[in-house]
Amino acid sequence: MKWKEQILSLKPYQPGRTTAEVKKVYGLGEVVKLASNENPFGSSEKVKECIREYAESFAIYPDGYVTNLRKELADFLHLDEKQLIFGNGSDEIIMMISRAMLEPGKNTVMPTPSFPQYRHNAVVEGAEVREIELVNGAHDLDKMARAIDENTAVVWLCSPNNPTGIHITDVQLRGFLDRVPEEVLVVLDEAYYEYVTADDYYNALDIIKEYKNVIVLRTFSKVYGLASFRVGYGFADEALALQLDPVREPFNINSLAQKAAAAGLSDQSFIDQCRKANKEGLEQFYAFCRENGLDYYPSEANFILIDFKCDSNELFEYLMSKGYIVRSGAALGIPGTVRVTVGSKEQNEGVMNAMSSFLAETVKR
Ligand SMILES: Cc1ncc(COP(=O)(O)O)c(C=O)c1O
Numbered sequence: 001m002k003w004k005e006q007i008l009s010l011k012p013y014q015p016g017r018t019t020a021e022v023k024k025v026y027g028l029g030e031v032v033k034l035a036s037n038e039n040p041f042g043s044s045e046k047v048k049e050c051i052r053e054y055a056e057s058f059a060i061y062p063d064g065y066v067t068n069l070r071k072e073l074a075d076f077l078h079l080d081e082k083q084l085i086f087g088n089g090s091d092e093i094i095m096m097i098s099r100a101m102l103e104p105g106k107n108t109v110m111p112t113p114s115f116p117q118y119r120h121n122a123v124v125e126g127a128e129v130r131e132i133e134l135v136n137g138a139h140d141l142d143k144m145a146r147a148i149d150e151n152t153a154v155v156w157l158c159s160p161n162n163p164t165g166i167h168i169t170d171v172q173l174r175g176f177l178d179r180v181p182e183e184v185l186v187v188l189d190e191a192y193y194e195y196v197t198a199d200d201y202y203n204a205l206d207i208i209k210e211y212k213n214v215i216v217l218r219t220f221s222k223v224y225g226l227a228s229f230r231v232g233y234g235f236a237d238e239a240l241a242l243q244l245d246p247v248r249e250p251f252n253i254n255s256l257a258q259k260a261a262a263a264g265l266s267d268q269s270f271i272d273q274c275r276k277a278n279k280e281g282l283e284q285f286y287a288f289c290r291e292n293g294l295d296y297y298p299s300e301a302n303f304i305l306i307d308f309k310c311d312s313n314e315l316f317e318y319l320m321s322k323g324y325i326v327r328s329g330a331a332l333g334i335p336g337t338v339r340v341t342v343g344s345k346e347q348n349e350g351v352m353n354a355m356s357s358f359l360a361e362t363v364k365r
Contacts, residue, residue, distance in 0.1 A: 006123050013120075016325060028323045034341040034351060035325045036227070037162070037192070037303045041274055041344065043225030044267035047260045054259060062255040069253075069262045073233065076265060077205060082238045085245060088252045090191060090217045090232030095121050097187060097215070100247045101153040102127035109147045110156040111139045113163060113333035115189060118156040127153070137164030137297040137305070141172055145179040155180060158189045160196060163332045163339045165299025170202035177211045185240075186214045191232075192301035194223040194271055195278050201300070204235075212237040215244075222302065223274050224264040229257035278302045281342035288352045292359060305329065307337045308359075315358055322354040 019031040034040075066086050074081040087093035098121035102108055107128035110118045114134075122129050130147045132140050139157060148155065157176075159168040168176075173188075180186055190204060204216045215236035221227035231253055234241070253261075264270075285304045289296045295307040307329075308315055315338055316328035329337030340351060 004124070004126060006126050010120065010123060016327070017320070019325070022320055022323070022325055026321050026323070031323045031325065032343060032347050032350065033325045034343050034347065035327050035339075037222060037301070037341045038227050039223055039225035039274060039302070040341070040347055041225065041270075041277065043260075044264050044270040046263040046267045046270075047226065050259050050263040051256065054256060060255070062251045062253060062258060064251050066253050066258055069231075069258045069265075072262050072265055077235065079205070079235055080238060083208075083235050083241050085234045085236075085241045085248065086253050087232045087234070087248070089221060089227075089230040090189065090219045090234070091117055092230075092249075092252060093217055093232055093234045094118060094187075094189075096244060096247045097154060097185065098122055098125050098127075100244055101185060105151065106153040107149070107151050108154045108156070109144050109152055111144065111158060111161065114156070114158045115162045115191075118158075118187075118189075122154075134161070134164060134166075137161070137166040139166075139168060139172075141168070141176040145176055148180060148184060152184050154185045154187060156187050156189065158191075160192045160300040162191065162301065163303070163305050163327070163329075163334065164297045165192075165301040165303060165305060166297055167196060167198055167201055167300040169198075169200040171200070173202045173207065177207070177214065180213065182213050184213060186211070187217060188214055189217045191217065191219045191222055193218055195275055195302050196300045197275070197279060198300050208236055212240065215240060220261045220264055223271055223278075224261070225274075226257075226260055226264055229254075229260045231257050231261040277344070278342050281345065281348050284345065284348045284352070285340070285342065288355070292356070303339050303341045305332075305334065305337050305339045306355075307334075308355075309336045310362060312336055312338055315355075318358045319351065319354050322357070324351045324354055326351070 016035045019033050022031045070081050094117045102122050102125035104126040108122045109130045112131035119129055132144045208214050215234050217234050219232040297305050312329040327339040
């Protein structure tokens with residue numbers, strides 16, 4: 001078979017263990033998943049109502065233009081409908097951008113550690129990957145700008161960055177974009193945008209007006225609590241969004257997902273409550289870290305990366321045995337740490353108690 005050479009050594013995406021699996025393996029009654037930055041409060045009641053009422057024929061293809069959700073989102077963001085592009089999760093838009101722009105002979109610049117799908121898709125397309133190490137959890141924007149050359153097609157920015165939670169400020173972003181040639185696409189992945197509370201954060205809607213080579217990615221998977229429906233979207237200058245559209249699969253957003261996302265969007269009070277609860281949850285973790293002398297990055301997202309300076313896989317397994325699934329920093333490229341999704345107050349207390357027991361037991365050894 002004539003596979004692309006570069007995919008022969010690529011591993012498929014490894015989803016973490018499900019709560020059902022962990023319950024079975026460890027014989028636990030209750031398991032809390034704090035590994036994928038999902039919303040511990042679920043989704044808006046409005047979504048549940050709209051899904052209950054859904055009675056259209058399942059034999060009909062979805063609306064390929066995503067007409068209603070597109071209109072609602074364009075109104076919400078004060079954008080023209082043509083500036084939007086939808087994906088089966090923002091994952092799919094990352095794939096579309098890579099498919100549209102990357103190929104052998106081109107290169108792409110990205111931070112590391114960051115969201116692994118930028119790299120994965122670039123490798124599939126055979127492009128050269130230029131990974132620039134984070135500095136103190138933040139993008140090294142100067143080094144990233146210097147890594148761009150005449151063969152660079154795409155630059156990826158992740159703000160707040162997964163897995164460190166550090167955001168890019170308005171001043172930093174503009175300083176960087178001013179150095180990027182206008183024929184190079186800059187992808188600004190804002191999967192955790194709705195959680196951000198920092199005053200020095202940029203306004204992405206102003207950014208795309210001023211920089212026609214920027215596309216912003218957001219998702220309904222995180223604060224909207226709709227990860228199972230797979231709806232992500234991008235917005236950019238109209239010409240850019242339209243040029244990307246032919247790469248999109250027809251009917252890529254299923255009918256139920258379109259309705260769920262529109263219902264979720266209509267309930268901004270749910271989003272405000274979740275943002276507030278997340279902020280309080282982060283404060284719980286910060287206090288825990290201070291009490292235990294652990295380093296952490298202050299986060300603008302719904303997760304926190306804590307440096308236990310230990311074998312992160314051992315801590316990961318220990319927490320799992322206590323009923324808490326987190327992400328091991330070893331798997332994220334930052335050994336010694338774990339990344340924990342901020343849960344409800346009780347879930348946070350529970351995982352912190354388990355972390356305390358781990359610390360007490362490792363000191364004893
Ligand atoms: C930074 C970032 N971008 C994109 C995604 C993909 O989100 P989705 O495909 O669910 O929209 C994630 C999910 O974890 C993420 O952390």
